[in-house]
Amino acid sequence: MIFPSDHESIQDRRRQTAQEDMYPWEQKTTVPLKILLINPPATVAYGSFKAAAKAAASPQMPLGILYIAGVLRATGHYVEVIDCDIDGFDAFSIVDEIISRKPDIVGLTATTPIISSAFEIIHQVKQKTNIITWLGGYHITALPVQTMHQSMVDYGFYGEAEATVVELANLLAVSISDPDFEQLKVINGLLFRHQGEVIINPKRALIKDLDRIPFPARDLLRNEKYIWSVPQKGFVPVTAITTQRGCPFQCIFCGAQTMFPGMRYHSIARIIDELTYITKNLGIKHLHFQDDTLTINREKILEMVNAIKKNNIIFTWEGYTRANALDEELLIEMKKIGLNRLSFGVETGNEQILKAIKKGIPKEAYHTAYKLCSKHDIETRCSIIIGHPYETKKTVRETIEFACELECYQAYINIATPYPGSELLELARQGFGGIKLLTEDWAEYRRYGNSVMEMNDLTADDLVTLQKWAYRKFYLRPKIIWYNVRRAGLKAAVLNGVAFFQSVIR
CATH class of the missing domain: 3.20.20.70 (Aldolase class I)
Structure with a gap:
C-alpha cells in the first residue's frame, strides 16, 4: 500500500531521475547569451597548394561547430556562426567582424593545421576586447594543457563537447566575469584558468544516445556557398x-x-x-x-x-x-x-x-x-x-x-x-x-x-x-585529363588546370 507521503516521495524520486537523465541542452536557460562561433581560415593549411585547394571548389561544412551551435541554440542562447573561408575572412580581418557583432562569447574550433590561425584570432580578440574566448576541437583534445598555456583562451573543451559547452554557457550566464570556481570544477571536459594555473577537469563521458543531440545548425551558414x-x-x-x-x-x-x-x-x-x-x-x-x-x-x-x-x-x-x-x-x-x-x-x-x-x-x-x-x-x-x-x-x-x-x-x-x-x-x-x-x-x-x-x-x-x-x-595522363574535361566542362577544366600548375609545377 502507498500512503500519500510515500507516493509523494516516489514521485519526487521519479522527477529527480528524469531530471538526471536529461542532457543539458534539454533545459532552457533563463539568461540567454550572445555566442559567436568561428571556423578559422583553413587555406593556410594547404601551403603552396593553396591555389589548387581553392579551385577544387569543395569547401568542407564545419559540422562539428554546427553541432555545438545546435545545442546552444536549443538551450535558448543566441548563436551565430562564421566560416572564415566561406565568408571571406582571414585571421586578421575576422577580428574586426567579431568586435562589430559584440558577442558575450566567441568560440573557435581547430585541428592542428589551423591551430596557429585560431591562436592569432584569440590573441587579437583578447588584446582589443574583454570578450570571453572558447576553444575546442581535435588539437586541444590531444594537447589540452599545452594548448591552454600556448594561447590566451579563457576556456577550453577537450573531447566530445556538446554537454560541456552548454553547462559552461549556463554558468557564465549567471556571472560571466566572475563565475563560481566550485561550479566550474564540476563541469567535466572543461579546461580553465584559476589564479594563474591551468585547471583540467575530469574527462566527460561520451553521449550515449546520439539521437538526442539536436540537428547541426546548418541554417546559420550560407548554404548556397x-x-x-x-x-x-x-x-x-x-x-x-x-x-x-x-x-x-x-x-x-x-x-x-x-x-x-x-x-x-x-x-x-x-x-x-x-x-x-x-x-x-x-x-x-x-x-x-x-x-x-x-x-x-x-x-x-x-x-x-x-x-x-x-x-x-x-x-x-x-x-x-x-x-x-x-x-x-x-x-x-x-x-x-x-x-x-x-x-x-x-x-x-x-x-x-x-x-x-x-x-x-x-x-x-x-x-x-x-x-x-x-x-x-x-x-x-x-x-x-x-x-x-x-x-x-x-x-x-x-x-x-x-x-x-x-x-x-x-x-x-x-x-x-x-x-x-x-x-x-x-x-x-x-x-x-x-x-x-x-x-x-x-x-x-x-x-x-x-x-x-x-x-x-x-x-x-x-x-x-x-x-x-x-x-x-x-x-597528367591522357585518360585522366579527358575524364576531368568531360566531367567538369572545358571552362572549369581550364581553371582547375591553371591552379594545378601553379601548385605542382613551381
Whole structure:
C-alpha cells in the first residue's frame, strides 16, 4: 500500500531521475547569451597548394561547430556562426567582424593545421576586447594543457563537447566575469584558468544516445556557398551529415580515437528525419556522409537504404569507406538511393608499409573495390600518403604506380604528418621505421607542400618534391585529363588546370 507521503516521495524520486537523465541542452536557460562561433581560415593549411585547394571548389561544412551551435541554440542562447573561408575572412580581418557583432562569447574550433590561425584570432580578440574566448576541437583534445598555456583562451573543451559547452554557457550566464570556481570544477571536459594555473577537469563521458543531440545548425551558414563538383550534376550546393561517431580501426596516422573512441550510431529514424529536413527544408540535394567508415556496419546501411526508399527521399550522395568493407550487393543497393561517389584511403602501395601503419587491408582488396565501383558507374577518389615509417624513394614510386593502376580518377596525395593524438607522433619521436622528427612547431604541421619528418633516404625537401611529382604523374595522363574535361566542362577544366600548375609545377 502507498500512503500519500510515500507516493509523494516516489514521485519526487521519479522527477529527480528524469531530471538526471536529461542532457543539458534539454533545459532552457533563463539568461540567454550572445555566442559567436568561428571556423578559422583553413587555406593556410594547404601551403603552396593553396591555389589548387581553392579551385577544387569543395569547401568542407564545419559540422562539428554546427553541432555545438545546435545545442546552444536549443538551450535558448543566441548563436551565430562564421566560416572564415566561406565568408571571406582571414585571421586578421575576422577580428574586426567579431568586435562589430559584440558577442558575450566567441568560440573557435581547430585541428592542428589551423591551430596557429585560431591562436592569432584569440590573441587579437583578447588584446582589443574583454570578450570571453572558447576553444575546442581535435588539437586541444590531444594537447589540452599545452594548448591552454600556448594561447590566451579563457576556456577550453577537450573531447566530445556538446554537454560541456552548454553547462559552461549556463554558468557564465549567471556571472560571466566572475563565475563560481566550485561550479566550474564540476563541469567535466572543461579546461580553465584559476589564479594563474591551468585547471583540467575530469574527462566527460561520451553521449550515449546520439539521437538526442539536436540537428547541426546548418541554417546559420550560407548554404548556397558550399558548392562541390558532383558527378552527373556539375557544381551544386552540398551539405554534410554523419550517421555514426567513432572508428574501430587503429591506423597510426589518424587521431580519430582521441576524440571519439569506440562506435556509436544514430537510429535509422533519426537519419531519416535529418535527411528529410536537409532535402525538403534546406532544399539541398547532394550530401557528403562524413562518417569515417560509412559501411562498417553493413546491416545498418542496408536498413538505411530501405528506409530512404520507403520514405521516397530523393538525393545523391557520397562518402568514405574501406576497400574491405564493400561488396557488390551493398554497392548496388547504395546506388539505388543516389550514391555516385566513394572515397577510399589507399595510403600506400607497399605491403610492408601497409602493415606498419596498421591499415589491415591487402593491396588486392583495393583493385577489387575500384573495379566494382567502375562496373557500377560510381566515381572514385583515393587518398595517398607518402612519408610513412619505412618509406623510401623507391616505395613512394611504388605507391604512385599502384594508384595509377587502380580504376580511380581523382587522388589526394598527402605528406605524412604526425598530428597530436595520433600514434604516429609517438613513433616519430622514437625513430620508428627510420623516421626523424624535425620539429614540434604545430604551425609547420601541414600535409601539403611541407614535411616535419624525414626518413631513410628521404629528406623533407625530397618529400615535397615527390608530392608534386606524384600529382603530375597521376593527373597528367591522357585518360585522366579527358575524364576531368568531360566531367567538369572545358571552362572549369581550364581553371582547375591553371591552379594545378601553379601548385605542382613551381
